[in-house]
C-alpha cells in the first residue's frame with residue numbers, strides 16, 4: 181500500500197518563522213550591545229592612556245610604591261624606639277629605620293585618631309607617587325594595617341632646615357654658600373612642582389621643617405600633606421586676574437609707584453564677592469606684569485665667596501641658648517604639646533563641633549595653630565607674645581627690661597579690648613593708648629605703638645568709612661545660607677562670655693554663636709584682603725570647611741588664608757619668608773626673652789623697613805660676620821621681598837625666580853608696601869565692640 185505524503189502543517193511553519201525572527205532579533209541586539217560595550221571600553225582605555233603624565237591617580241604612574249607590613253617597620257625602627265625618633269610633626273612622629281636590605285629610611289607614623297593625619301596620608305600617597313625629582317623627597321612606600329598608617333621616605337641624614345638653622349645646642353652656623361644653595365634648591369623644587377608637573381602641584385606648606393637636607397646639604401622639599409593639584413580653571417586661580425581687575429590695577433600702580441602709604445583700594449572690598457561669584461575658566465594663568473617691570477639692577481652673580489662660617493650663635497631665640505643637643509631634641513620633640521594639643525589649650529570655639537559633627541578644634545590644628553617646627557613655643561605663647569610685642573604695654577622698652585614671662589591669655593584679652601578702642605580714629609588711638617597705660621600704671625607713649633599706628637591707621641580709617649556701603653551692599657546679596665561654626669579667637673569668646681558686645685553689633689551677632697556663610701563674607705568685606713601677617717584671616721576661617729583650613733603661621737600667604745584655593749603664588753609667598761629665614765637665621769616671628777629692638781620681631785616687616793632704609797644687609801645672620809657674598813645676599817633679600825608682595829600677581833613666578841637666582845635676569849625695582857599687619861581684623865572688630873560698650 182502506497183503511503184500518502186503528509187501535508188505540511190501550517191502552524192509548524194509559522195512557528196519556525198517566528199523562531200527565526202526571534203533569533204535574528206536576539207543576535208542583532210547582542211551585536212549592538214557588544215558594539216556599545218566595545219565602544220565604551222575603547223574610550224575608557226583611550227582616556228586612561230592619554231591621561232596627564234604626573235596625574236597621581238594614574239594607574240600607569242611610573243613609580244610603584246612598596247607596601248610594607250607593620251611588623252617589618254617595627255623591626256626596622258627597633259620597635260619605634262625613642263632613640264630612633266628623628267622628628268615630630270603635627271600629624272605624627274618620624275623615626276629612622278633600617279630595612280632588612282640595609283637601606284636607611286624615614287618612617288612617619290601618623291596619629292591614628294587624627295583627621296589631619298588621615299588627610300596627610302592620602303595626600304602624600306596621591307601626590308608623591310607621581311613625582312620623582314632630585315629636589316623632592318621620595319616616598320618609597322606605605323603601610324596600612326587596621327588603624328595604623330605609616331609612610332616610608334628616603335632618609336635625609338641632615339634632617340630639616342629648621343633643625344639646621346635653629347640648632348641652639350651647637351655652634352654650627354651655616355655658611356653663606358650653603359644657604360644660597362639651599363635657596364636655589366628649594367626654588368628648583370617649586371619649579372618642578374609648578375612647572376614640570378602636569379597638572380601643577382602646589383605645595384601649600386613651604387617652611388624650614390619641610391626642607392630636608394641630604395648628605396651634601398642639598399635641599400629637598402617634603403611633606404605634601406597640605407598640597408593640592410591645581411585644577412585648570414579652579415576659580416581661585418583666576419580670581420585675581422579678572423574679578424579683581426580694577427583693584428588689582430590700582431594696587432599695582434600704587435605698588436609700582438613706590439607708594440607705601442596707601443590704603444586699600446575700594447574695589448578690594450569686593451574680594452569676597454568675587455570669590456563667591458567667580459566662575460571657572462580655562463584662562464587661569466594670567467600672570468602679566470613681572471616681566472614688564474623695569475629691570476634695573478646689575479648682575480649680582482660673581483664668584484661665590486668661600487665662606488667658612490664660625491662664631492657662636494647669638495642669644496636670639498626663645499629657646500634657652502645653652503640647651504644641649506639632647507635637651508634640644510627633647511624640647512623639640514617631647515616637651516611642647518603638639519599643635520593639636522595647643523588648639524585644645526586655647527579653646528577658640530564656643531562650639532564643640534560644627535554642624536556636621538566634626539570637631540571644630542581641628543580647624544585650629546590644621547591651620548591657625550600649626551607653627552613652624554619644633555615646638556619651642558606653644559602656640560598660645562606664640563600668639564600672645566606676638567600680639568603682646570605689637571600692641572601690649574608689655575612690649576614697651578620698660579617692659580622689655582622687666583619682663584621674663586609671656587603675657588597670658590587674660591592679658592591678651594585685655595590688650596584686645598584696649599586695642600578695640602584705638603583705631604576708630606587717629607584721635608582714639610591716643611585715647612586707647614592712655615587708657616591701656618592707665619591700666620598698667622604707665623603713661624609714656626611707646627615707640628612701637630606709634631609704629632603700629634603709622635602702619636595701620638590709614639587702612640583702618642578707610643575701612644571704617646567703607647563699612648556702611650558694604651553692609652548695605654551685602655544686605656542685597658544676602659541669601660538663605662547654611663550655618664557654619666564660627667572659629668572664634670579667644671578674644672571673641674571672651675566678649676561673648678562676658679556679654680561685652682556692643683549694641684551696634686547686635687545685628688552681626690548670632691546668639692547661638694554660629695556664623696552664617698553670608699555673614700562670614702560680610703565680615704571679610706570690611707577687611708583688607710592682604711594686610712594680615714597672620715595671613716589666612718578671620719574671613720577665611722568663617723567661610724571654609726574644615727578640610728580646607730591649613731597652612732603654617734607666618735608662612736601662609738595672605739590671600740590664601742585657609743580658603744582652600746591654593747595658587748602657585750601662595751607657595752611663592754612662603755618661599756619669600758623662607759629665604760628671609762635662611763639668610764637671617766631667624767624665625768619669622770622672633771620673640772625674645774632678651775632685650776632686642778621690637779622692630780626686628782617680625783622678620784618680614786623688619787626686612788621691608790630695612791629695604792626702605794636701603795640697608796637690607798643688616799638682615800644677614802650676624803654669625804656670618806662678613807663672610808658672605810653681599811651681592812647675592814642683596815639679591816636674595818630683594819627677591820624675597822618681591823615674593824612677599826600682597827598682590828599675588830605681583831610676585832614673580834617660579835621660573836623667573838630661578839632665572840633671577842641664576843643671574844640671568846635682573847630683579848625689578850622693589851615696591852614699598854605696608855608691612856603685613858598684625859591681626860588687625862581681630863582688633864578692628866573688637867575695637868568697634870568695645871567702643872559701643874563704652875558708649
Ligand SMILES: Nc1ncnc2c1ncn2[C@@H]1O[C@H](COP(=O)(O)OP(=O)(O)OP(=O)(O)O)[C@@H](O)[C@H]1O
Pocket residue numbers: 266267268269270271272273274286288317333334335336337339340342343385389390392402403405550553
Ligand atoms: N625623610 C626624612 N629624613 C629625615 N628626617 C625627616 C624626614 N622626614 C621628616 N624628618 C624629620 O621629622 C621632622 C618632622 O617632620 P613632619 O613632616 O612630620 O613634620 P613637620 O613638617 O615638622 O610639621 P607639620 O607636619 O606639622 O607641618 C622634620 O622636621 C624632620 O626633622
